[in-house]
Amino acid sequence: MAGRNLPDNPVRNPQAQVLGCSRRRCPLLFDLHTHSNASDGILSPQALVSRAKDNGVSHLALTDHDTTAGLVEARQAANDCGLELITGIEFSTQWQGLGVHIVGLNMKTDSSALGEAIERQKTARTERGEEIGRRLAKAGIPDAWHGAQALAGQDGVVGRPHFAQFMVNQGHVTSINSAFKKYLGAGKIGDVKQLWLTIPEAVAAITASGGNAVLAHPGKYKMTRTKLRRLTQVFADAGGQAMEVVSGNQPANETRALADIARQFQLHASCGSDFHSPAQAWQDVGRYSPLPQDLAPVWALW
Ligand code: MN
Ligand code: MN
Ligand code: MN
16 A cells, blocks of 8 residues: 555545544545454355455555465455455454554565465464364364364364354353353363464564554453563563553543553554454444544554
């Protein structure tokens, strides 16, 4: 998108972010965090793009977990319906024993740095999936790794939701929620830690491929303000450029708190729904609270 003139300046047009505003009055709507069935989303990349278009999104980033496999299909669909697609990814990283997500935006997808990082995540994920499978087998649930892989599809990225769905399908549990409660959630038998990229490694891979690294949904980590500042410092020191100041329809006080930290570290602001499924109506694509208007949006970097 470099060098392309955007039709309106969203910094001066904060209403472009407002939920439900008419497309004619608000031509720009950036949703920079969404998932397709190339990772743990429900919709195909094509169906996601079409839903985004229907919801008035003008600029969509597909940010599947640790994969760019959905981007070719999404690009084609976006071209067909006249929506601007931004390349994206959501890397899982670990920091002080906690899972932290780093979104990459606007990367060149043929970059070798990006390819290597994705390959490392794939290996880590496979090793973890096999271990979850072994543990579930001991708990009386055989073949879960292969079952989860089958549900994720050939190029799919297997995650715990696939294990949960397999357990529901096999009748071991009655719902996804109970699968997490009994087997997969924190402290349960299927809660297996793994060696993800570090924050500096993920940021470096994104930056080396020409993209911008974004600290994803900081409110989801349930950290104290002090700890979140330490995390942000590590991220900014590594070259991270933006924070997801708005993720979904989060409470206004959370947005204010995150905006304060973004200002303190001079980070650009990003926003997105973190859309996974049409069944989660509260988290639909293109639906989230507005960004504070004094923050420079991440797309000002493009
Ligand atoms: Mn997810
Ligand atoms: Mn995430
Ligand atoms: Mn996500």
